[in-house]
Structure formats: structure tokens, C-alpha cells
């Protein structure tokens with residue numbers, strides 16, 4: 001919808017009180033009417049109240065398994081969001097923002113209208129918006145600029161979709177938000193696809209005792225996230241995904257009410273495991289039946305126990321494998337290890353690999369991201385607390401992550417973001433090997449091996465007073481540096497290995513030589529995270545047996561000519577335009593910074609996202 005048409009629609013709705021036909025979509029019109037009926041002030045500038053840190057911690061803990069379930073898709077979208085000055089948002093079923101990842105620049109702008117973790121974005125509180133309206137309408141929606149009810153939210157352009165559980169209950173919302181002036185035509189498609197994959201994974205476990213039917217009009221899509229799923233217990237429809245219901249022309253109202261015989265002409269017991277299924281009053285479909293394997297009593301509900309995302313085996317080059325070996329020897333000798341690397345270079349994956357191979361492998365691996373924990377909660381989360389230590393504390397108290405790591409390995413990610421007061425406390429634990437929980441109580445002995453990680457210059461932080469020197473010398477006895485992908489000369493082999501690990505070969509999807517050349521030439525500022533995310537997205541968009549050409553690539557990678565990656569040479573004969581000189585200067589700065597976008601942007605005196613967008617032809 002063009003901005004002018006939205007303005008016309010606003011004028012007729014807010015001044016004349018009428019809804020002009022077709023100026024904005026029906027769902028937006030319905031939402032405006034709901035907001036008007038609630039008496040929301042369009043010009044209101046008061047921001048929605050965030051939850052208190054304790055309330056937010058409780059909500060985040062409750063949603064922990066849901067967040068874990070959505071993590072692979074968040075990583076896929078993260079790469080796209082960072083490149084497009086946008087953020088990915090995950091909320092719970094009440095529209096409370098649990099997580100945002102993506103462009104730091106845009107996240108800061110979004111925070112000015114309280115689009116940030118800890119704030120509920122329901123229609124009742126912030127008027128028409130993609131998250132709240134997707135919840136109210138129960139379907140995917142895009143809300144652009146002035147379609148937002150409140151004037152202050154016009155700076156946003158957001159696409160959101162509810163994530164729906166097997167019984168039709170909304171579990172949360174996935175949203176991609178960016179600046180209103182940039183129309184991201186593919187954003188809604190991307191979040192829908194991601195939600196479809198999350199919803200599909202919900203059927204991986206918990207339905208072993210039931211008849212689970214996979215459906216598709218095209219048999220080659222059976223076994224992919226595009227397939228429909230219907231679950232029957234004693235012939236009654238008990239669960240389904242959206243695609244499954246669409247294929248049989250029903251909605252979630254059919255779950256719990258419809259029977260097999262209402263949907264198909266062929267009897268369930270007569271259906272052999274794979275074949276055609278004739279619908280009642282419709283065309284036939286291809287189906288595959290997973291027959292029950294376990295007794296009902298042994299099964300817990302899939303919503304209570306969502307599956308953990310399918311992770312791929314890490315792929316290490318020889319250098320990294322040797323570094324893992326060194327880390328193992330250090331951990332076994334009780335020497336802390338510091339892993340340094342740009343974002344997404346696989347610092348946590350590296351730490352996990354070292355844990356799996358070290359003497360403490362049978363014991364816990366506890367990973368804590370010091371940048372992700374709100375400062376107010378970090379102390380309680382790390383050191384634990386006594387019952388009633390503070391308002392909002394869990395009744396039984398908490399052991400704390402340091403004690404949870406007892407016997408195993410503690411991984412402190414983004415250690416450079418730990419507040420100074422906690423650095424002092426952590427140093428004491430490392431020296432005395434005991435933890436004193438908040439609110440008093442007896443000190444408890446702890447024994448863990450320590451791996452810290454950062455993408456910051458800790459020595460510089462020490463010089464500027466942001467990091468305690470004594471803690472620095474304690475944790476940085478041995479530093480391992482992980483190379484950014486921009487510096488790796490084996491990117492083609494790496495892409496090939498990741499493609500295989502992600503299932504590309506198993507699904508008979510090949511990368512065309514041109515496509516592989518683009519992927520190889522690209523400098524991957526988001527490193528493994530961006531590369532894995534990009535390959536996952538390409539796999540999701542390709543059909544089995546297909547060859548992925550350059551059209552399957554995200555636009556920024558496609559726009560980066562294969563021969564013009566880092567290390568390209570400039571022709572001395574060609575006169576350079578101002579624009580070309582700027583781009584070249586940016587590319588040189590990026591190369592000089594070893595591919596570190598933040599560092600290059602700092603040196604050039606421009607923002608990270610300006611550098612990024614400029615290099616990818618978006619400015």
C-alpha cells in the first residue's frame with residue numbers, strides 16, 4: 001500500500017470517521033476500529049511500560065523452551081535482518097517481546113518507541129502493530145509506517161506471524177521490523193517460512209503414540225517443512241499444522257472435532273503407509289502414515305516438552321581442530337582459556353567442542369551470555385540466591401549458574417560486557433573457588449574449568465578502565481583467536497561441507513557454479529552465523545532435486561559480484577566516480593580491519609549499518 005493511500009485512509013478514518021474501501025487492507029481497518037473502540041489516542045506519546053526485571057525474568061524463564069525451539073530460525077533471519085538494517089523479534093503468546101536480534105542501529109531507534117525486550121506489544125497497549133494485530137487476527141500481517149495506529153510508531157515497518165502449536169494455540173509471534181522508509185518486500189514471506197519450519201518441528205516428538213499423516217499434493221515435498229501434518233488418535237483429529245488443515249480445506253476448529261472419516265474416503269486402517277488419499281469432496285493427495293510406536297501413557301504433551309532444535313555437527317578446519325586440542329589440554333590442566341573472534345565465528349561452538357573432548361566431558365557445560373542478561377539480574381543468575389533474597393525471587397531460591405557448572409565447564413560469553421562490580425565478585429570466586437549466594441547463606445565450594453569469549457579488545461578495555469586488570473590476567477592466560485570467514489581461503493570447501501551437513505546433498509539440491517562463486521566471494525561479516533543462516537534459508541526455498549542458481553541467493557550476496565569480493569583489484573585505467581571511490585575506500589577499510597565491520601565503521605567515522613548498506617548497494 002503506498003504511503004499516500006495510507007494517508008488518505010487515515011484522513012477519512014480519523015477525521016470523517018469512515019473507512020474508505022480498499023485504501024488499507026481489511027485487517028488494518030478492523031484493527032483501527034478495535035483501537036478506536038478502546039479509546040486509544042493516536043497522538044499519544046506515552047510509551048508502554050516495560051515489565052520489572054523480575055517479572056521479565058520469570059516470563060523469559062517460562063518461555064525458555066519455546067525460545068530454544070525457535071533459535072535456528074532466529075539465526076536464519078538474523079543474517080538477513082542485520083544486512084537490511086532490521087531486527088527480528090520473538091514474543092510470547094501475550095505479545096511480550098522476549099528477544100530481539102539484528103541491526104544494532106535499528107534496535108536503538110526501535111527502543112525509542114519501546115520496541116524492545118520486556119515490553120508487551122499488544123493492540124490494547126500500542127494500537128495497530130504487526131505483533132499485536134497478528135495476535136488479534138491470528139494470521140500473518142504486515143503493518144507499514146502510517147498503518148500503525150499511534151503516530152509515534154510510523155517510523156516502523158513490521159511483518160509478523162503467529163507461531164501456532166499443534167492444537168491451534170498461539171505460542172508466540174515472530175516479527176521482522178525495520179525502518180518505514182525501506183520497504184522489505186520479502187519480509188513477510190521470510191517470517192512465514194520461518195514460522196512454518198518451527199511449527200513443523202513441533203511434530204518431531206510427542207506424537208509417537210498416534211497416527212501421524214504427512215500430506216502433500218506434490219509427493220516430492222513429503223518429508224520437508226512444506227508438508228501438511230494431521231495427527232489422529234482413535235480416528236479423531238487431535239493435532240495438525242496449518243498446511244495440513246489447508247490441504248483438507250479445514251481450520252483449527254477441526255482439531256478435536258473432525259474424524260478421519262470426515263476428511264478422507266479411504267479408511268485409515270486400509271491405508272498402506274504411503275500412497276494416494278482421496279479427500280471427501282476434493283482432489284486426492286499424497287500421504288505417508290507414521291503408525292503409533294509407543295503407549296499413550298509414556299508420552300507427554302508436545303507443548304510441555306518442545307523439541308530441541310536440530311543442530312549440525314560443527315565443521316572445523318585443521319587450524320581450528322588444533323586449537324580445540326590446545327584448549328582441551330589447557331582445560332585439563334585447569335588453565336582458563338580466552339576465545340577471541342568476531343561475532344558468529346563460532347566461539348560457543350568451539351567451547352562446546354573443547355568441553356566434549358576434555359576430562360570434564362561427562363559433566364555440565366553451562367553457557368552464559370554476559371551481554372544478554374539484564375545487568376540487574378546477572379548477579380542473581382550467576383551466583384544464585386537464598387529464598388526471599390529479593391522481590392520476585394523464586395520461592396525456593398536459586399543455585400545460580402556457577403554452581404550448576406560444578407564439575408564441568410563454565411562458558412562466559414561476551415565477558416567484556418560484565419559489569420565491573422560483578423567482575424570483582426567473579427574474581428573472588430575464581431580465587432577462592434567458592435560461591436556466596438545473594439541474601440547470605442553458607443559459601444558453597446565450586447570446581448569448574450573456565451572458558452571466556454569476547455569480540456572486544458579486552459586489553460584496551462583494561463586500559464580505559466572498563467575491565468579489571470586482575471581479572472583480565474586471570475582469564476586471559478591463553479588466548480585462542482578464531483579467524484573471520486573473510487580471512488579464510490577455503491570458503492568454497494567450507495560452503496560445500498556445510499551444504500552437506502545441512503542436508504543439501506541428501507535432498508539432492510545442488511549449488512550452481514555461479515551461485516557457489518558468489519557465496520565464496522562474499523566476505524560474510526556475520527561469519528558462520530550468517531553463512532549457515534543463508535544456506536538454511538536457500539535450502540528451505542529450494543525443492544528436492546533442484547539446482548540452486550544465483551536467484552536463490554539473498555539480494556545482498558547476489559549483488560556482490562563474484563569477481564569483486566575482498567582482495568579485488570581496481571583497474572588503473574578506468575576513471576573512478578566519487579561513489580566508486582567511496583565504496584573502494586570502505587572495502588579497503590574493511591579488509592584492513594580483517595573483515596570486522598564495526599571496527600572498519602569506527603575507523604571511517606560512519607555507522608556500522610551505513611557501511612554495511614553502502615557496501616551492499618542499498619544506499
Ligand SMILES: Nc1ncnc2c1ncn2[C@@H]1O[C@H](COP(=O)(O)OP(=O)(O)OP(=O)(O)O)[C@@H](O)[C@H]1O
Nearest residue numbers: 314315316342343344345346347348349528529532
Ligand atoms: N564450526 C562451525 N561449524 C558449523 N557451524 C558453525 C560453526 N561455528 C559456528 N557455527 C554456526 O554459527 C552459529 C553461531 O555460532 P556461535 O554462537 O558459536 O558464534 P559466536 O562466535 O559465539 O557468536 P557471538 O559472538 O555472536 O556470541 C551457530 O549456531 C552455528 O549455526
